[in-house]
Structures are given as structure tokens and as C-alpha cells.
Amino acid sequence: MLWYSALASAALFAEALSFSASHVLHEKRSTALHHERQRVDGDAIIPIRIGLRQQNLHTGYDRLMDVSHPSSPNYGKHLSKEEVHSIFAPADETVEAVKNWLLESGLFEENDIIEYENKGWLAVHMPAKDAEMLFGTEYYEHETADGEIRIGCDEYYLPTQVSSHVDFIKPGVKLSAPLKKRQFDKRGITTPGKKKPHCEPPHYPGWTLPPGAGKLPPDLQNCGVNITPTCIKALYDIPTVLFGGPENSMGVYEDYDAFSQEDLSLSLEHFAPWVPADTAPKVLSVDGGTAPVAAGDPRNGGESDIDIFLSLSIVYPQTVTVYQVDDLPNSSGETNLTGFLNTWLDSVDGSYCDYTAFGITGDSPGIDATYPDPLPGGYKGKLECGVYELTQRQCNELMKLGLQGHSILASSGDYGVASFPGANGNANGCLSAAGLNGTIYNPDNPSGCPYITSVGATRLYPDQTVDDPESAMQVNLTAFNIQTGSGPVGEPYDFFATSGGFSNYFTPPSYQAKAVAAYLELDLPFQSLPYYEANADATNIGENGGVYNRIGRGWPDVSANGAFLLVYNNLTELTFFGTSLSSPIFGSVITLLNEERSQVGKGPIGFINPALYENPSVLNDITNGSNPNCGTQGFQASKGWDPVTGLGTPNYPKMLEYFLSLP
Numbered sequence: 001m002l003w004y005s006a007l008a009s010a011a012l013f014a015e016a017l018s019f020s021a022s023h024v025l026h027e028k029r030s031t032a033l034h035h036e037r038q039r040v041d042g043d044a045i046i047p048i049r050i051g052l053r054q055q056n057l058h059t060g061y062d063r064l065m066d067v068s069h070p071s072s073p074n075y076g077k078h079l080s081k082e083e084v085h086s087i088f089a090p091a092d093e094t095v096e097a098v099k100n101w102l103l104e105s106g107l108f109e110e111n112d113i114i115e116y117e118n119k120g121w122l123a124v125h126m127p128a129k130d131a132e133m134l135f136g137t138e139y140y141e142h143e144t145a146d147g148e149i150r151i152g153c154d155e156y157y158l159p160t161q162v163s164s165h166v167d168f169i170k171p172g173v174k175l176s177a178p179l180k181k182r183q184f185d186k187r188g189i190t191t192p193g194k195k196k197p198h199c200e201p202p203h204y205p206g207w208t209l210p211p212g213a214g215k216l217p218p219d220l221q222n223c224g225v226n227i228t229p230t231c232i233k234a235l236y237d238i239p240t241v242l243f244g245g246p247e248n249s250m251g252v253y254e255d256y257d258a259f260s261q262e263d264l265s266l267s268l269e270h271f272a273p274w275v276p277a278d279t280a281p282k283v284l285s286v287d288g289g290t291a292p293v294a295a296g297d298p299r300n301g302g303e304s305d306i307d308i309f310l311s312l313s314i315v316y317p318q319t320v321t322v323y324q325v326d327d328l329p330n331s332s333g334e335t336n337l338t339g340f341l342n343t344w345l346d347s348v349d350g351s352y353c354d355y356t357a358f359g360i361t362g363d364s365p366g367i368d369a370t371y372p373d374p375l376p377g378g379y380k381g382k383l384e385c386g387v388y389e390l391t392q393r394q395c396n397e398l399m400k401l402g403l404q405g406h407s408i409l410a411s412s413g414d415y416g417v418a419s420f421p422g423a424n425g426n427a428n429g430c431l432s433a434a435g436l437n438g439t440i441y442n443p444d445n446p447s448g449c450p451y452i453t454s455v456g457a458t459r460l461y462p463d464q465t466v467d468d469p470e471s472a473m474q475v476n477l478t479a480f481n482i483q484t485g486s487g488p489v490g491e492p493y494d495f496f497a498t499s500g501g502f503s504n505y506f507t508p509p510s511y512q513a514k515a516v517a518a519y520l521e522l523d524l525p526f527q528s529l530p531y532y533e534a535n536a537d538a539t540n541i542g543e544n545g546g547v548y549n550r551i552g553r554g555w556p557d558v559s560a561n562g563a564f565l566l567v568y569n570n571l572t573e574l575t576f577f578g579t580s581l582s583s584p585i586f587g588s589v590i591t592l593l594n595e596e597r598s599q600v601g602k603g604p605i606g607f608i609n610p611a612l613y614e615n616p617s618v619l620n621d622i623t624n625g626s627n628p629n630c631g632t633q634g635f636q637a638s639k640g641w642d643p644v645t646g647l648g649t650p651n652y653p654k655m656l657e658y659f660l661s662l663p
């Protein structure tokens with residue numbers, strides 16, 4: 001319908017589009033979004049990306065196992081970027097069909113069409129009114145409850161002969177991503193002039209020295225309430241590194257949020273004095289991103305300060321490289337881009353994956369926005385919902401990076417079996433479908449992708465020391481903030497717990513099938529929950545009153561500490577919680593292992609999951625705790641893999657021995 005009204009109002013293109021008699025609906029949203037929305041200004045330039053249908057994707061899993069499974073004779077024999085691109089490149093016929101269509105529209109010259117190096121995308125920039133014509137749609141700016149603007153449309157059309165060559169168009173049914181807000185406990189306790197790496201008095205009212213802590217060095221006595229890199233190194237037996245080539249740099253991906261060098265220097269000086277306080281990461285700008293920023297800048301939200309501080313404190317003297325994606329209105333400088341630009345940048349897609357030419361992505365690399373975006377009306381099939389293709393696509397991009405020897409990590413999320421509050425139309429971050437209202441578990445993306453290493457969070461309790469086993473990270477931040485006299489209280493801070501569960505889209509990959517099956521046999525409280533078995537397009541979520549998919553890929557894969565971390569942000573010492581702390585820690589461990597391997601002439605580990613599931617004894621199994629939400633107790637941690645803490649936390653000496661033994 002929109003198609004015809006657009007056509008009628010723009011005679012200019014009637015001729016150019018006369019070939020288009022046979023347009024088909026390519027994607028459609030099943031339920032209108034609740035957000036406030038307003039039509040995008042017709043003259044605003046929209047950067048459009050067209051995801052082309054690629055070839056040989058069905059061979060991706062086996063190819064990745066071939067270079068990543070420890071029992072494969074080709075373990076570690078990663079492919080070059082060029083090899084990967086050529087294996088999966090769209091057929092020439094696909095590129096031609098889409099380019100011809102764009103050229104025939106009369107809107108573009110040949111060199112207006114940008115072909116990405118990975119061959120998976122075409123990009124064009126055009127005024128919204130032209131895009132609306134071309135796709136037979138209307139573009140809207142959607143404002144979320146938080147005031148974030150995202151743009152997208154409800155449905156769009158493509159010519160029949162083009163539709164079969166295109167995965168999806170962005171922005172489209174999939175809105176541009178909101179800038180994800182991390183949740184943390186902002187406390188505002190300043191400790192000017194403090195020089196000691198340990199913290200006295202500990203920032204925890206009523207805390208007393210735990211039994212057994214007295215015999216520990218002072219900087220390890222209060223790790224149960226104040227985590228520092230010294231505590232982390234002790235927990236996981238991580239040595240202080242003595243060697244390091246600049247070629248082994250740890251990559252950290254930051255979107256919007258940017259670090260402050262002053263914060264970093266303060267954190268290093270106080271909590272990691274073995275790293276010179278003026279140490280700075282290398283910053284690589286993606287699409288004009290800039291860092292660092294001044295302390296207290298609106299972009300200095302803490303995420304980058306934490307990621308870089310944690311990584312440097314563990315991998316130094318190896319370096320940290322920040323891939324800084326910036327979506328401020330001005331940043332690209334190529335057009336008069338209007339306000340929505342600060343949100344169109346959805347850093348998940350192949351074009352950005354292309355920029356992640358690095359060893360390891362650190363914490364929630366901008367790709368942890370929640371997809372799919374399950375709308376209140378639930379899933380109605382991939383054509384209508386329009387999220388299925390995107391999820392698959394992102395996952396395939398991760399597979400390609402794994403083939404090239406990159407380890408990609410993502411934090412699992414912080415709301416137990418839910419996603420973050422409000423993210424999916426439900427205030428509690430849970431799903432509604434099949435008559436269930438906000439009680440269905442909501443698996444985070446990209447953790448569901450079998451080609452990523454999803455990292456959950458663990459914690460110590462105040463009466464524990466680094467010699468005690470950790471538990472799943474679960475904390476009532478409201479209670480903590482009331483106790484400590486600052487920070488936000490109330491929903492959603494009552495429920496902060498490491499995320500985990502089972503994907504609705506992906507089945508368990510072979511490397512974890514045994515581990516998942518074993519968990520599902522255990523006599524644990526979660527067994528009383530009703531479940532469903534998601535079909536291939538995930539259109540039956542919530543069937544039988546079920547709250548989780550019993551036949552999905554389980555996540556997280558591993559975990560690391562994510563509670564009570566002391567970091568400077570805006571020149572203030574703050575205490576942070578969340579899985580965002582965990583993935584830089586695990587990523588740093590992989591970086592150190594890669595360096596050790598390179599000392600003996602071996603290549604990087606690359607995709608680490610198959611090796612870890614094959615030999616989980618190199619991790620500390622976490623067996624206590626759970627990840628409640630959506631009105632239930634969630635899943636329980638257990639002996640062996642569980643959808644709360646995965647296989648467990650790093651045991652560095654054991655990991656080192658194992659990964660040095662692999663080819």
C-alpha cells in the first residue's frame with residue numbers, strides 16, 4: 001500500500017520504477033512499535049546498507065571446526081581474510097542484479113555505490129524521500145522511553161528479481177540500534193591522593209575481615225568487597241607478563257562511549273601500579289570515532305574506562321587497541337547528516353566486522369544490542385518479523401572472523417534470564433507470546449550465536465577470599481546502594497544477575513551438545529519450568545506455556561569476575577558490577593595465551609569454544625548460584641557446564657599447559 005502512495009506522489013521516478021511492477025514484500029514488522037515516532041525528514045540523508053545473499057554459508061560451521069577443534073589435523077591453520085571473503089562472497093549474479101536495480105532507479109551513478117571489501121554489502125547514501133520511493137515505505141524516527149532515537153520502517157518492498165539476492169536492508173524493519181546503556185552502581189566516593197593498590201577501609205559498611213583473610217597479603221584481604229586487578233590475578237593465577245610484542249595487541253571495541261586518559265591513569269596508579277600510569281591504548285578510528293575524551297564528558301560513561309583499564313592491567317606490556325566507533329552527528333563529515341545519525345550506526349554488520357582486524361574483541365563489542373527484537377505480538381515468521389535474517393547474518397560474520405583466527409567475546413548480559421529492562425517492549429525485559437505476558441526468558445544476542453564466546457559473570461561474597469570458589473554474579477544493587485548511601489535504587493536494580501539460557505534461533509553446536517544434554521538431565525529446580533521446542537523460524541515461542549527453549553544453543557560458554565570492581569570514572573572512584581567486566585578479563589587471558597603460543601612459534605588460538613568444551617578441566621567450574629528473572633528462579637549453576645556460568649572461570653596455569661600442547 002505504501003508503495004503505491006509513494007509512487008503516486010513522486011512522478012519524477014515513475015519511469016525509472018516502471019520495471020517494478022512485480023515488487024514483493026521483503027520484510028514486515030508484525031506489530032507496530034509502542035515508541036513515539038515521527039516521520040524522518042525527506043531531505044535527511046540515510047546511509048543505506050544492503051546485505052547481499054552470500055554463498056557457501058552452510059559450510060561455515062564445518063570449516064570453523066576444521067581449524068578450531070583440537071582433534072582436527074588442521075587445528076590452528078586459520079585462513080586469510082581474502083580466502084574467507086572469496087569463499088563466502090555473493091555470486092557475481094547477485095551483485096549485478098542489485099547494482100543494476102540501483103542504477104536503473106536513476107538515483108545513483110556507478111561510483112555512488114560502495115562495495116565493501118568483504119563483498120557482503122553494498123552501501124548508498126540517499127535522502128529519505130528517495131529511499132522511501134525505492135523501497136515503497138515510510139521511514140520514522142522512533143524515540144524510546146530513554147529518549148534514544150532509532151530509525152526504521154514497518155515494511156519494505158523489493159523487485160521480485162532483486163528480493164532473492166538480498167538478505168535485508170538497513171535501516172529497515174530492523175531499527176538502527178539504540179545506544180546501549182550499561183547498568184552500574186555509581187557511588188561517588190572520592191579518595192584523593194590514595195596511593196596504595198589495596199583499599200582501606202573497604203567500601204562496604206559493616207564488613208569485617210573474613211576468616212582466613214588475615215594470612216593473605218594486604219592487597220588481597222578485601223577482594224570479597226573490592227575487586228582489583230591484583231585480586232583477579234590471584235583468583236585465576238594469572239602471572240605478571242614479562243614479554244610482549246607490539247604485534248600481539250588486544251582489541252577492544254567501543255561504540256560511542258569513550259575513555260578518559262585521566263581516569264585510566266588514576267585507575268592504573270591506584271590499582272595496577274605495575275603499569276606506568278601514563279600508558280595509553282592505541283586508538284583506531286572507525287568511521288570518524290574519536291577517543292579519548294575529557295573526564296566527565298557525556299561519552300565518558302565508564303564502559304571504555306573499565307574495558308581499557310582491566311585489559312591493560314592484565315596484558316601489559318602487550319598493548320591494547322581501541323576500535324572506536326563514534327556516531328556523533330558530525331563524525332563522518334561526509335554529508336549534512338541530521339540527528340538520527342547518532343543512532344543508525346549498528347556496529348554489528350559485516351562492514352564493521354571488517355574493521356575488527358584484531359586479535360580479540362573485548363567486552364560487549366557494540367554487538368550486544370539485543371536482537372532479535374521480539375515484539376509484544378511475538379514471532380510471526382521470518383518474513384514478517386524481519387529479525388531472523390539479521391541474527392543469522394551477524395552470526396555468520398562472527399564465523400568468518402573465527403576462520404581468520406580471531407577470538408570474539410561478548411558479555412552475556414546482566415538481567416538473569418531476561419534481557420535488559422524495556423528492551424523488547426516488556427518492562428522487565430522478558431518476552432510475551434502465545435498468551436504469556438512478560439514471563440518468557442529472553443536470550444541475549446549475540447550470545448546465542450554458536451561462533452562467539454559468551455562470557456558470564458561471577459562474584460565473591462563479602463565473607464570470602466580469593467581462596468574460596470566464586471558463585472554466579474547476582475546482587476541486589478538496591479540493597480547495596482542503600483547500604484552504601486549512594487547510587488540508584490528500585491527497579492531494575494533489585495535484580496542484577498549474570499545472564500544465560502538457551503537460544504531461540506540456534507541449536508546446540510556439536511562442540512557443546514554433550515555438555516548441554518548433560519545439564520538437561522540434572523535434578524535441579526529449573527526442571528519444574530514448562531518449556532517449548534522452538535521451530536526453525538522461532539515462530540512458536542511460548543508454546544505449551546513454555547518459558548524457555550529446551551533445544552537451543554546454551555550460553556554463556558565461560559565466565560569471569562564481574563562484581564565490586566573499583567575503577568575511576570569522571571575522576572571518581574566507583575564500584576562497578578556486570579558481565580561487561582567479565583569479557584575483558586577473559587579476553588585478556590586469551591591474549592596472554594596467544595603471546596605464550598607465539599613465543600614457541602604457534603599461531604593464535606582463534607575460536608576457543610571447541611577446545612574448552614573438549615577439555616573443561618582447564619577452567620574452574622562454578623557450581624553455586626542462579627540467574628533469576630521473569631518471575632522465576634531461572635537456571636541453577638551446577639557441576640559441569642550450566643547456562644549460568646558456562647564451563648567456569650580461567651585457571652591460567654592449566655589453560656597455558658593445554659594451549660601450549662595444541663598445534
Ligand SMILES: *[C@@H]1O[C@H](CO)[C@@H](O)[C@H](O)[C@H]1NC(C)=O
Binds near residue numbers: 295297298570
Ligand atoms: C563529573 O563530575 C563533575 C564534578 O563532580 C560533575 O559536575 C559532573 O556532572 C560529572 N559528570 C558526569 C557525566 O557524571
Ligand SMILES: *[C@@H]1O[C@H](CO)[C@@H](O)[C@H](O)[C@H]1NC(C)=O
Binds near residue numbers: 328331
Ligand atoms: C560538530 O562540528 C562543529 C563544527 O566543526 C563543532 O564546532 C562541534 O563541536 C561538533 N560537534 C560535535 C558534537 O562533535
Ligand SMILES: *[C@@H]1O[C@H](CO)[C@@H](O)[C@H](O)[C@H]1NC(C)=O
Binds near residue numbers: 335336
Ligand atoms: C549542507 O549544509 C550546508 C550549510 O547548511 C549547505 O550549504 C549545503 O548545501 C548542504 N549540503 C547538502 C549536500 O545538503
Ligand SMILES: *[C@@H]1O[C@H](CO)[C@@H](O)[C@H](O)[C@H]1NC(C)=O
Binds near residue numbers: 437438
Ligand atoms: C502485561 O503485564 C503488564 C505489566 O504487568 C501490564 O501492564 C499489561 O497490562 C499486561 N498486558 C496484558 C495483555 O495482560
Ligand SMILES: *[C@@H]1O[C@H](CO)[C@@H](O)[C@H](O)[C@H]1NC(C)=O
Binds near residue numbers: 476478479482494495
Ligand atoms: C532488594 O533490596 C531492597 C532493599 O533492601 C528490597 O526492598 C528488595 O525487596 C530487594 N529485592 C529483592 C528481589 O530481593
Ligand SMILES: *[C@@H]1O[C@H](CO)[C@@H](O)[C@H](O)[C@H]1NC(C)=O
Binds near residue numbers: 461469470474625
Ligand atoms: C551461594 O550463592 C548464594 C546466592 O545464590 C549465596 O547466598 C551464598 O552465599 C553462596 N554460597 C557460597 C558458599 O558461596
